[in-house]
Amino acid sequence: MAAVMVARQGRDLQRYSPSTGGRIVVGCIPYRARGGDGAGEVEVLVICSRKKGASAGVMFPKGGWELDESIEEAARREALEEAGVRGETGASLGNWYYRSRRYDATYEGLMFPLRVTDELEHWPEMSGRGRTWVSVREAMDRCPHWWMREALQRFADRLAAAGL
Numbered sequence: 001m002a003a004v005m006v007a008r009q010g011r012d013l014q015r016y017s018p019s020t021g022g023r024i025v026v027g028c029i030p031y032r033a034r035g036g037d038g039a040g041e042v043e044v045l046v047i048c049s050r051k052k053g054a055s056a057g058v059m060f061p062k063g064g065w066e067l068d069e070s071i072e073e074a075a076r077r078e079a080l081e082e083a084g085v086r087g088e089t090g091a092s093l094g095n096w097y098y099r100s101r102r103y104d105a106t107y108e109g110l111m112f113p114l115r116v117t118d119e120l121e122h123w124p125e126m127s128g129r130g131r132t133w134v135s136v137r138e139a140m141d142r143c144p145h146w147w148m149r150e151a152l153q154r155f156a157d158r159l160a161a162a163g164l
Contacts, residue, residue, distance in 0.1 A: 013064075013066035013067045013068060014064045014065070014066060014067075015064070015065045015066065015067060017106075017107070017108040019097075019108070020097060020105070020106040020107070020108060021105065021106075022100065022103075022105035022106045022107040022108065023064050023105070023107050023108075024064070024065045024107070024108045024109075024110070025062050025063060025064060025065070025107050025108065025109045025110070026062065026063070026064075026065045026071055026074040026075050026078065026109075026110050026111075026112075027060050027061055027062025027063070027075060027078060027109065027110070027111050027112075027148070027151075028060060028061055028062075028075040028076070028078065028079050028089065028111065028112045028113065028114035029044055029060050029093070029111060029112070029113050029114065029151060029152060029155050030044065030045035030060070030061065030079055030083055030085050030087060030114045030116045031043065031044045031045070031113060031114065031115060031116065031155070032045075032115070032116045032133070041135065042136060042159055042164060043133040043134060043135060043136075044060075044133070044134060044135075044136055044139050044152070044155075045060075045083055045085060045116065045131055045132070045133055046058035046059065046060065046131070046132055046134055046139050046142070046143070047059060047060070047061060047082055047083050047129045047130065047131050047132075048129055048130045049129075057142050057143055057144040057145075058132070058134075058139065058142045058143055059143055059144075059145055059148055060111070060143075060148055060151075060152075061078040061079045061081070061082040061083045062078055062082075062109065062111075062148075063077075063078040063081070063082070065110075071092075071110065072089045072112065075089050075110075075111075075112045075114065076089060076114065079114050080120075080123060080124075081123065081124045081125055082123075082124075082125050082129055083123070083129070083131050084119065084120040084121075084122070084123030084126060084131065085114070085116045085118065085119050085120065086116070086117055086118040086120070087114040087115050087116040087117045087118070088114070088115045088117060089112045089113070089114050090112060090113040090114075090115065091112075091113075092110060092111070092112055093111040093112060093113060093151045093154045093155055093158075094110070094111065094150075094151065094154060095108060095109060095110040095111075096108070096109045096110075096111075096147035096150065096151070097109075098145070098146070098147045109147055111147075111148070111151035113155050113158070136152060136155075136156050136159075139152055140152055140153070
């Protein structure tokens with residue numbers, strides 16, 4: 001019998017930014033080398049908005065950082081819940097302050113690269129989110145969130161500096 005995974009919900013355990021008062025949001029850029037042998041072009045995994053769908057563009061898994069987890073655990077949890085992938089987080093790509101489109105608040109967002117080691121067939125939010133592997137350029141063109149595009153550019157610069 002398979003274990004059932006359920007996405008966390010609610011704001012009871014959320015961390016809030018001391019500088020803005022808004023939520024601290026943690027996300028990741030899931031990636032792999034095309035072909036799976038580690039020598040191909042890097043692809044990133046994007047998801048669509050649960051409420052707006054793919055017509056609103058794509059984004060990376062992200063969500064609230066909770067009190068009972070490390071920041072890296074939060075990034076990995078969001079990747080599992082929203083995109084159905086597991087992996088290893090790398091060094092932080094940085095943090096950004098952005099205005100919430102839904103709430104009257106400024107959030108603090110932090111992003112990490114996530115080298116994907118396992119792609120699940122079933123995951124907690126699969127009924128509400130599509131996922132697609134795309135090139136870094138395509139993700140850059142299709143993501144409407146400026147701060148996620150900046151994180152993706154930092155990731156691309158890091159890859160280029162490593163000769164990948």
